[in-house]
Amino acid sequence: MVHQGLADRAVTAPCKISVILIVLNGEATIAPCLQSVSWAAEIIVVDSGSTDRTEEICTTYPGVRFFHHPWLGYGPQKNYALSLATHEWVLSIDADEVITPELAEEIRGAIDNNGAYAGLSFRRKNMYKKRWVRHSGWWPDEILRVFRKDAGRFNDRQVHESVEVNGAVKKLAGVMEHFSYNRPEDFILKMYSYSTAGARQMRVAGKRGGALRAVVRTVAAFVKSYILKRGFLDGRTGLLVAVSGAIGVFYKIIMLSELNEED
Numbered sequence: 001m002v003h004q005g006l007a008d009r010a011v012t013a014p015c016k017i018s019v020i021l022i023v024l025n026g027e028a029t030i031a032p033c034l035q036s037v038s039w040a041a042e043i044i045v046v047d048s049g050s051t052d053r054t055e056e057i058c059t060t061y062p063g064v065r066f067f068h069h070p071w072l073g074y075g076p077q078k079n080y081a082l083s084l085a086t087h088e089w090v091l092s093i094d095a096d097e098v099i100t101p102e103l104a105e106e107i108r109g110a111i112d113n114n115g116a117y118a119g120l121s122f123r124r125k126n127m128y129k130k131r132w133v134r135h136s137g138w139w140p141d142e143i144l145r146v147f148r149k150d151a152g153r154f155n156d157r158q159v160h161e162s163v164e165v166n167g168a169v170k171k172l173a174g175v176m177e178h179f180s181y182n183r184p185e186d187f188i189l190k191m192y193s194y195s196t197a198g199a200r201q202m203r204v205a206g207k208r209g210g211a212l213r214a215v216v217r218t219v220a221a222f223v224k225s226y227i228l229k230r231g232f233l234d235g236r237t238g239l240l241v242a243v244s245g246a247i248g249v250f251y252k253i254i255m256l257s258e259l260n261e262e263d
Contacts, residue, residue, distance in 0.1 A: 014039060014040060014041035014063065015039050015040055015041060015107070015108045015111060015112075016041050016087050016088070016089065016111070017040050017041060017042070017087050017089040017090065017091055017107070017111060017146075018040070018041070018042045018043075018044060018084075018085035018086060018087040018089070018090050018091070018149070019037045019040045019042065019043040019044065019090075019091045019092075019093060020044045020046070020078065020081040020082055020084070020085055020090060020091070020092050020093075021033070021043065021044065021045045021046070021081070021092075021093055021094065021095060022045075022046045022047075022048065022074075022077045022078055022081055022094075023045060023046070023047050023048070023050065023054055023095045024047065024048045024049060024050055024054075024071070025050045025051060025052045025054060026050065026052075026054050026095035026096070027050075027052040027053040027054050027057055029095050029096040029179060030054060030057055030058065030095040031057055032098050032179075033093060033094075033095050033096065033097055033098055034057075034058065034061045034064065035061075036098040036099040036100070036104070037091065037093060037099055037104075038061065038062075038063070039104055039108065040063065040091065041063065041087060042063055042065065042085070042086060042087060043061065043063050043064045043065070044064075044065050044067070044081055044084050044085060045058050045064055045065070045066050045067065046067045046068075046069050046077065046080060046081040046084070047066065047067065047068050047069070048068075048069060048070060048071040048077065049068075049070075049071070054095075065084070067081075067084065073156075073157075073158035073159070073161075073197070074154075074157065074158060074159055074160075074161040074197075075154045075155050075156045075157045075158065075161035076154075076156055076158075078092060078154045078161060079153055079154050079156075082149065082153060082154065085149055087149070088148055088149060088150070089111050089146065089147070089148060089149070090146070090147055090148075090149050090152070091107065091145060091146045092145045092146075092154075092163065093145065093176075094178075096178060096179050096180045097124070097176055097177065097178050097179070098176065098177045098178075098179070099176055100174055100175055100176070100177060102173075102174040102175075103122055103172065103174025103175060103176060104174075105174075106122075106172045106173065106174045107120060107146055107172070107174075110146075110170060110172065115170065116168065117167060117168040117169060117170040118147060118148050118151035118152060118165040118166060118167025118168060118169065119144050119146060119147035119148070119151070119152060119163065119165040119167065119168075119169040119170070120144070120145075120146035120147070120169065120170050120171075120172055121142055121143060121144040121145075121146075121169050121170070121171050121172065122142075122143065122145070122171070122172040122173075122174055122175060122176060123139075123140045123141060123142055123143070123175050123176070124141040124142075124143050124175065124176045124177070124178050125139065125141075125175050125176070125177050125178065126138040126139065126141060126178045126180070126181075127177060127178060127179050127180075127181070128181045128182070128237045128240075128241075129181075129182055130179065130182075131237070133234055133237055133238070133241065134233070134234065135229055135230040135231050135232075135233045135234045135238060136225050136226070136229050136230070136231035136234050136237075136238045136241040136242065137224065137225050137229035137231070137241075138241065141178075142171075143176070144162070144163045144165065144169060145163065145176070147163055147165045148165075148167070151165050151166050151167050152164060152165035152166070157201060158197045158198075158200060158201045159193075159194050159197035159198050159201060160194070160198070184240060187240060187241070187244035188244065191244050191245070191247060191248035191251070192248075192251070194248060195248045195249075195251045195252040195255065196252075196255065198252045199251075199252045199253075199255035199256040199259060200259065202252070202256050203256055203259045203260060207256060208256070208257075208260065209253045209254065209255075209256035209257030209258075209260060210253070210257060211254075211257075213253055214249075214250050214253040214254050214257075215250075217249050217250075217253060218246045218247070218249050218250040218253075219246070221242075221245050221246040221248075221249040222242050222243065222245070222246035225238075225241055225242035225245050225246070226238060226239065226242035
């Protein structure tokens with residue numbers, strides 16, 4: 001989604017912040033993402049092997065610095081992108097995310113005021129077919145994505161990485177929008193990717209799998225999303241979220257068992 005009026009709201013002088021972005025074959029979503037952060041002085045894109053028009057699209061935007069780098073896992077790859085940032089403040093965004101004009105203004109104001117905080121957090125609206133999923137454990141989705149470079153870094157998790165900061169975090173009222181899912185198969189593709197990486201991560205941590213554990217946790221995941229988090233109020237989308245999430249849990253634990261048997 002391209003927000004009308006974003007350019008009108010942006011002030012002439014770029015904000016002294018480095019936007020970092022890791023990407024692989026992001027041509028379908030990256031243009032609105034880059035437009036939403038066009039107010040930043042620097043946009044660093046780290047590509048891990050795209051075969052589509054990602055680089056061509058990125059290089060049409062002023063301020064973009066485009067790098068090629070082999071895939072390291074989510075946390076390590078983002079830390080590599082972070083190492084390339086040249087400004088005191090950093091904003092981490094994914095290719096399927098958009099900063100709303102209201103949130104952009106809040107971020108700019110917080111940085112300009114130079115308050116005594118190390119990071120800025122805000123909520124994220126997760127979308128399916130450009131419609132906001134209000135339940136299913138998807139809202140409110142509080143995330144920390146803006147931080148001082150010398151006070152934060154990403155943990156080394158291969159999946160579900162997060163920023164760890166040393167200092168106070170200020171909560172903002174604005175929201176980010178996340179357009180990751182447009183078709184049912186998008187859930188399956190992401191589930192497979194995350195579950196595979198998650199199983200390998202659990203193996204390194206010494207976790208064990210097992211059929212009974214897989215069944216129990218699969219059922220628990222579905223009940224949590226669809227019943228406890230009121231996914232049923234999201235209609236068919238809520239059912240899709242709950243089922244795909246539960247299948248992801250099942251696949252991750254079964255794959256963990258397979259990996260452990262290889263030892």
